[in-house]
Amino acid sequence: MSAIIKTENLHHVYGAGTPFERMALNNVNIEIERGEFIGLIGHTGSGKSTLIQHLNGLLKPSHGRVLFNGVDIWENIKRVREIRFKVGLVFQYPEHQLFEDTVYKDIAFGPSNMGFTKSEIDERVREAAEFVGITDEQLSKSPFELSGGQKRRAAIAGVIAMRPEVLILDEPTAGLDPAGREEILSRIRGYHEKLNTTVILVTHSMEEIAKNASRIIVMEDAKVRMTGTAKDIFSHADELESMGLAVPQITQVFLRLRNMGLDVDPSVYTIDQAEREIMEVRRKYDA
Amino acid sequence: MLKDITLGQYFPGTTSIHRMDPRMKLILTTAYIVVLFVAKGILSYMLLLAWLLTTVRLSRIKISVIFRGVRPLLFIISLTALLNMLYTPGRPALEFWILTITYEGIFVAIKMVSRIIMLITGTLLLTYTTSPIVLTDGLEQLLNPLKKLRVPVHELAMMMSIALRFIPTLIEEADKIINAQKARGADFETGSIFKRAKALIPLLVPLFISAFRRADELAIAMECRCYRGGEGRTSLRQLKYSSIDLKAMLFSVIVFTAVIVLRVLGI
Ligand SMILES: Nc1ncnc2c1ncn2[C@@H]1O[C@H](COP(=O)(O)OP(=O)(O)O)[C@@H](O)[C@H]1O
Ligand SMILES: [Mg+2]
Numbered sequence: 001m002s003a004i005i006k007t008e009n010l011h012h013v014y015g016a017g018t019p020f021e022r023m024a025l026n027n028v029n030i031e032i033e034r035g036e037f038i039g040l041i042g043h044t045g046s047g048k049s050t051l052i053q054h055l056n057g058l059l060k061p062s063h064g065r066v067l068f069n070g071v072d073i074w075e076n077i078k079r080v081r082e083i084r085f086k087v088g089l090v091f092q093y094p095e096h097q098l099f100e101d102t103v104y105k106d107i108a109f110g111p112s113n114m115g116f117t118k119s120e121i122d123e124r125v126r127e128a129a130e131f132v133g134i135t136d137e138q139l140s141k142s143p144f145e146l147s148g149g150q151k152r153r154a155a156i157a158g159v160i161a162m163r164p165e166v167l168i169l170d171e172p173t174a175g176l177d178p179a180g181r182e183e184i185l186s187r188i189r190g191y192h193e194k195l196n197t198t199v200i201l202v203t204h205s206m207e208e209i210a211k212n213a214s215r216i217i218v219m220e221d222a223k224v225r226m227t228g229t230a231k232d233i234f235s236h237a238d239e240l241e242s243m244g245l246a247v248p249q250i251t252q253v254f255l256r257l258r259n260m261g262l263d264v265d266p267s268v269y270t271i272d273q274a275e276r277e278i279m280e281v282r283r284k285y286d287a
Numbered sequence: 288m289l290k291d292i293t294l295g296q297y298f299p300g301t302t303s304i305h306r307m308d309p310r311m312k313l314i315l316t317t318a319y320i321v322v323l324f325v326a327k328g329i330l331s332y333m334l335l336l337a338w339l340l341t342t343v344r345l346s347r348i349k350i351s352v353i354f355r356g357v358r359p360l361l362f363i364i365s366l367t368a369l370l371n372m373l374y375t376p377g378r379p380a381l382e383f384w385i386l387t388i389t390y391e392g393i394f395v396a397i398k399m400v401s402r403i404i405m406l407i408t409g410t411l412l413l414t415y416t417t418s419p420i421v422l423t424d425g426l427e428q429l430l431n432p433l434k435k436l437r438v439p440v441h442e443l444a445m446m447m448s449i450a451l452r453f454i455p456t457l458i459e460e461a462d463k464i465i466n467a468q469k470a471r472g473a474d475f476e477t478g479s480i481f482k483r484a485k486a487l488i489p490l491l492v493p494l495f496i497s498a499f500r501r502a503d504e505l506a507i508a509m510e511c512r513c514y515r516g517g518e519g520r521t522s523l524r525q526l527k528y529s530s531i532d533l534k535a536m537l538f539s540v541i542v543f544t545a546v547i548v549l550r551v552l553g554i
Binding site: 017018019053056058081084085088089090091094096097098099109110113114158159162 | 351463468472489
């Protein structure tokens, strides 16, 4: 199987030649398969946003290549705009980009830029609204009448309505309350499960990623430091901590238990796993 | 890219130009501009150019950075040059169709272009080496005597420093919104002028909304810290002239006087 997205020796330098010059990506090589749910995690300033803006051709690599389905997206400059429809990118605080007088029109902005007919646009808008849980009544409202979480979901629908092959979300839960966060995450999960779309979720919360992602990419200081499943990644808890990334609380508990001399697996990251692990350990000690 | 607009941008540093008192920088820059318009002969221009290059050199600002600041105005500069070449009467140097370029015209054009570029460079240098806050501090102090004439000096200075402070923020914000709309297929670069004007709506609406939101937040934050205008307000940083300012002043006075003398002598 060939990767849907791949980067080769990707480098990016901001403000080249000014006093503010900064290397934001340093030799990034990643490979993402079709249908994966990727968690991209890293401290603020580690280069996550810069990386994802390369994947849909908003930023041009200073050096290196970005391949979509095996083809360099910058090979033909005229086709870069098409890539943006295939790789949908939801920016951080996407509600700040709402501008139409109704939610419906705002969600329709992407599909109408793609040149679809009215009925096709209508179908896409309603489908996207359903995925994110925006009701018909809310569709005819002004975006500014919605609550914070609703606005955010409407903005996400604006990208989903383009039916991208890859959906990238930059910190979609930033600044929301726990209920709003869970709502957004479960909507994204549902979308992924239903359509089997490739999803890249950017966050700096390990808990969020542990629950959702099938594979995790860890960035630090413009570089990719680790990739692997949640289990692989959390078994390097010390390294993560030195990067300023807190492992999930339940993992921390198990790390402490192990340091206290108990024979437990420290890469546990959900309550269910924890329960099973504890029962296992009890059985061992009873025997 | 919007980021290329460097007008009003500050490049932090510790050179002697950066450390000068903002009042002295303002006075000398103003004097420089006046003298630039007084200057007439080649020698005067050379003197002022030397003054400018010395300052650029001392400030360690790269020439390429200054060029980027001048670039947005290149169109106006070229237009000025062209009009001057065409409309100055004198000996014809080049003739085609109904247009005549004169030797005098070429000379005037070169002079005008150098004058404009030197003018822009001088003022850019001021904003490149002085943080907006310090700059407004200096301006407020210099204009203080006008308070007696009931000119709201403090309020004007505060408005200016807020405007300067928010230019980079708004540019950054605009960049973000442009990218977000591009990700949804917005096209800001092609099409007729009407199509392009219409394409700006998805940028301008969110930008205005965010500017109003910021204004609101800032007003509240200022009130929370009991801001109530300039009356009885003292400054955290007291401005003091130092020996650098004295040297700069002496150097400039010599150059500027020379230019004026040359003008009086008609050289
Ligand atoms: N438009 C920009 N211009 C200049 N520097 C930038 C820009 N965007 C990001 N940077 C810098 O690049 C680095 C990586 O930023 P970013 O990709 O936003 O990281 P993250 O999303 O992981 O927080 C940071 O040091 C940031 O200051
Ligand atoms: Mg970011």
